[in-house]
Amino acid sequence: DxxxxxxxxxxxxxxxxxxxxxxxxxxxxxxxxxxxxGTEVKLTRKDDVSRLASIKTYRGIRHRSGHKVRGQRLRSNGRSGSTLGVQRKK
Structure with a gap:
């Protein structure tokens, strides 16, 4: 009720x-x-992204490859994974 x-x-x-x-x-x-x-938000978002990817729009391709979607730069920002420091010469 x-x-x-x-x-x-x-x-x-x-x-x-x-x-x-x-x-x-x-x-x-x-x-x-x-x-x-609630869960409708997640389901509709997932459906929208999969629809974009299936019709091969620019945004869908970016979503599928895991890149930024809204025009942000990629080279220096948003890096993930472990960092690798510079090694000194022995």
């Missing part, structure tokens, strides 16, 4: 606020604005 009340409140939230305030604008399947919560 309480879950249904919370769910209806969230659904009404998407109808009563401006479109730019919800976290899912113009959904691909329904073409409606919605405010999603």
């Amino acid at each position: 309480e879950q249904n009340r919370i769910r209806s409140t969230i659904d009404e939230y998407a109808l009563n606020v401006p479109w730019w305030l919800v976290n899912r604008q113009r959904d691909l399947q329904s073409n409606e604005d919605a405010h999603i919560i």
